[in-house]
Amino acid sequence: MRRVFERVLAAMAVLAAVASAAQAGPTLTRADRRDGQDLSGTWNYSVDPYRDGVAGFHRGPPGTGHRRYDDSDVEQVTRADPKALYEYDMQRSPTATLPASWLTHAPEMRHYQGLVWYQRRFDAAALKPGQRAFLRFEAANYTAKVYLNGKTAGEHEGGFTPFSLEVTSLLRAGQNQVTVGVDSTPAVDGAPPPVTDWETYGGITRPVRLVITPETFVDDAWVRLTRDGKTIAADVRLDGSAAAGQAVSVKVAGLNLTLSGQAGADGVAKLTAPAPKGLRRWAPGAPVLYDVRVEAGDDVLTDRVGFRTVEVRGGDILVNGKPVFLRGICLHEEELGENPARTITEASAHALLAEARDGLHANFVRLAHYPHSEVTTRLADEMGLLVWSEIPIYWLVDFGNARTLKLARDMQADAIRRDRNRASIVLWSVANETPVSEARNAFLGTLADDVRALDDTRLVTAALLADRKIEGGRQLMGVDDPLAAKLDVLAVNTYAGWYSDDSLDAVAKIAWRPTDKPLVFSEFGADALAGFSDPALMRKFSEDFQARYYVQTLAMAANAPSLRGMSPWILKDFRSPRRQHPVYQQGWNRKGLISPTGRRKAAFKVLADYYEKLAGEGR
Structure with a gap:
């Protein structure tokens, strides 16, 4: 297998030529702090299941009466010309408050998959000479076509990373009309793949902002402590006609530190200075x-920005040179409540992260299985939680497809550029639960190489599948995956006792082979309906079973000599259309340690007590 992997790695150069992760457009880092206006609020929406607004019956362009993005007032047009036929009227269509998924717009939208058109009008001041305008979307799931005042502004594929479209020539003084066609249908050659285990959450799920910049502006600034802990470095990328040769300065308040220099011909300035003695590390x-x-x-x-180092030394994960055990939990981007809309505000994110940090005594969260909101990663910085960030590469991804690889590389690059300043993020994950094959090995190997090229200050990981053998009459688990050679930290999802016939007593006896790198249990868990107790039979879906499962799985963890962390699946029950048991699930995956509304289950205390003990031991 290792030789096969080496041959495949040699072929990756060919794939790389087809699927470059080069930066395609502006990053507009920290768009929330830039001049402009927030376009959150009331939007009109119109469902379009047959994509009538994209193409006509014979695959030609849509006719006048079907183009929802046209810059026109349908009521006014039809009053002036009664013969005009329009089969839409965006200004009289239903309204929704964005950002939010359309799942909660109306009961009939609960399981809608397809195209939805959104539109709103806003006033803008006239641009001053030398100013530029951009529409910046933090996320629109899954593909988005954007129009401003009836003209195409651009499009984007991928539901979890930001994108920015320049609209300098399209923006007008006074009233403007922005229209977005968002299609939630996942592509067979896309990422994520069509099969999943959670809600798609189609729509404009994160904020939209009109951003106004000078003609030449700071597009991205990556400020960090280098791996050796001796230097503050800043890579500043400028965008605009005067980028080359532009003077750049980076000032760090509280340290009396200024880094100065000039951008090169590529518009990038690379600045360094010795780390001040008074620097306090995150x-x-x-x-x-x-x-x-x-x-x-x-x-x-x-x-x-926080400054810290993270590394692997021997079998340990070190933060600021000190070994750390990752006392973690997995999270989905889904707020508390019976009808989450993926509306992640600072308050909703804080409620989840505080439950992990303060309730479970966690120091680590795995943000699965896609890049989460900037609100969450910034808040993790403020709250002192370590973070695993991941892109949506799992299960049925088309690993042999060059388009899919390019899409994944672009997603990875966008996620890293967005969050490189977040000290909380220590692990970039390139995949979750992907079966071994030559195509997959090459695909994920390319992503791992991209991560190192884009960010050499963090660790690379992936959630792998465990292998299981019987040696000497004993169950023995381990990691036998050629991708391990490309990773800093090995991670494995293990569900013995839930997705297996093992008795819970047998789970505690399972042993794990030592690895030459730190090992993390990236997932384990069992479903339980909050409030359902069955201590006599200990049936699955009872709180009794889930609590006992945690007791035994944590006992198994003691048999894993390389284990340096865990992130059980999952903090909160989350919606999943594939989970349809009429009593216990009802469209929810019940592996949460808390219910949809935040009620703690019995297993919550089991894990909290375990983590409190580890914290007391300095782990």
């Missing part, structure tokens, strides 16, 4: 953040 449980100000020409970009 650490889990002790988050120290500094206000950073980046200046270039007429533009200023600000951020809050």
Whole structure:
């Protein structure tokens, strides 16, 4: 297998030529802090299951009466010309408050998959000479076609990473009309794949902002402590005609530190300075953040940044040179409540992260299985939680498809560029539960190489599948995956006792082979309907079974000599259309340690007590 992997790696150069992860457009880091206006609020929406607004019956362009993005007032047009035929009227269509998935717009939208058109009008001041305008979407799931004042602004594929479209020539003084066609249908050659275990959450699920910049502006500024802990480095990327040769400065408040230099011909300035002796490092449980100000020409970009190091040494994960055990939990991007709409505000994110940090005594969260909201990663910085960030590469991804590889590489690059300043993120994950094959090995190997090229200050991982053998009459688990050679930290999902016929007593006796790298149990868990107790039979879906499952699985963890962390699946019950038991599931995956509304199950205390003990031991 290793030789096969090496041959496949040699072929990756060919794939790389087809699927480059080069930056395609502006990043607009920290768009929330830039000049402009938030376009959240009331939008009109119109369902379009047959994509009538995209193409006509004979695959030609849609006719006048079907183009929902046209810059026209349908009521006014039809009053002026009674013969005009329109089969839409966006301004009289139902309304919804965005950002939010359309799942909660109306009862009939609960399981809708397909195309939905959104539209709103907003007023804008006239651009001053030398100004540029962008529409920046933090996320629209899954593909989005964007129009401003009836003209195409651009499109994007991928439901979890931001994208920015320049609209300088399309924006007008006074009233403007923005229309977005969002299609939630996953592509067979897309990422994620069509088969999943959670709600799709189609729609505009994160904020939209009109951003106004100078002609040349600071597009991205990556400010960090280098791996050796001796240097503050800043890579500043400028966008605009005056980028080359532009003077750049990075000021770190509280440290009396200024990094200065000039951008090169590519518009990038690479600045360094010795780390000040008074630098206080960011650490889990002790988050120290500094206000950073980046200046270039007429533009200023600000951020809050923590400085720390993370590395693997031998079998340990080290933060600031000290071994750490990752006391974690998995999270989906889904707020508390019976009808979550993937509306992640600072309050809703804090409710989830606080339950992990303060309730479970966790120091780590795995944000599965896609890049989560910027609100969450910024809040993790503030709250002192370590983070695993992941892209949606799992299960049935078309690993042999060059388009799919390019899409995954672009997603990975966008996620890293967005969040490189977040000290909380220590692990970039390239995949979850992917079966071994030559095509998969090459695909994920390319992603791992991309991560290292884009960010050499963090660790690379992937959630792998465990292999199981019987040796000496004993059940023995381990990791036998050629991708392990490309990773810093090995992670494995294990569900013995839930997705297996093992008795719970047998689970505690399972042993794990030592690995030459740190090992993390990236998932384990069992379903339980909050409030359902069955202590006599200990049936699955009871709180009694789930609690006992945790007791025995944590006992199994003691048999894994390389284990340096865990993130059980999952903090909160989450919606999943494939989970349809009429009594216990009702469209929910019940592996949460808390119910949809936040009620703690018995297993919550089992894990909390375990983590509290580890924390007391300094782990």
